[in-house]
Amino acid sequence: MGRIFPKEFPISGSSRPHGPQADVRFALHQRQPRADKLDAAQREICRADPAFAEALRKRVKDPRRFAAFVAGAAAYIRLGEPCGTCGGFRxxxxxxxxxxxxxxRSGANFERMKAGIAPVVGRSRDSHLDLLARQRAERDGECIEKQFGQVVVRRFPTGRLEVQFPDGHVEHDLSKTQGEHVWRLMEMLPEMKDALVWAGWF
Incomplete structure (x- = not known):
């Protein structure tokens, strides 16, 4: 009795390619301009190759996101689509x-890194003691102060960002301010954007 072979079905071809196609112009970079995950390696290529930067810019739908990426900012403000969980705009x-x-999600260690301090990766007790130490340092007035035009910004060991405006008003914790208000402040005070870029906000 002869062997029975499974019936073969032809695989239908598609006249259209699937997914974004590789651009041969960027073969030497060993990277393609992809907008799903923007990283430092892509930023370096953009600075060295204007064609790569332009190709990536076309794939990033939000121009504010691309501007923040080029500036090396960790976040940008997107007013048109607030977060469904917390309502935030960043x-x-x-x-x-x-x-x-x-x-x-990242907890206190991320705030520590944002403040330019190495994270504690030991036991939870060590992390707790570290947080207490940073809170104590903040109560003692330790901070990094920088002036941008008429705006004075103070970054504290806990990551809190305090902003003093030209009229003397002080926003003691900018993270508690609504995103729309922060965006209006940047429109009224151009130096505010520079301050937020320095603080890693924009």
Whole structure:
């Protein structure tokens, strides 16, 4: 009795390619301009190759996201689509995820890194003691102060950002301010954007 072979079915072809196609112009970079995950390697290529930067810009739908990416900012403000979880307007430049939710998930270590301090990766007791130490340092008035035009910004060891405006008003914790209000402030005070870029907000 002869062997029975399974019936073969032809695979239907498609006249259209699937997914974004590779651009041969960027073969030497060993990277293609992809907008799903923006990273530092792509930024370096953009600075060296204007054609790559232009191709990537066309694939990034939100011009604010691309501007934040070029500037090296960790987040940007997107008023048209608030987060469904927290209602925030700040988005991660890397992948468009909610920046506020990202901070909440990352906990105190992320705030520590944002303040320019190495994270504690030991036991939870060490992390707790570290947080207490940073809170104590903040109560003692330790901070990094920088002036942008008429705007004075203070970044504290806990990651809190305090802003003093030209009229003397002080916003003690900018993270508690609504995204729409922050955006209006940047429109009224151009130096405010520079301050937020310095603080890693924009």
């Amino acid at each position: 988005r991660r430049t890397r992948d468009r995820a909610c920046y506020t939710c990202h901070l909440a």
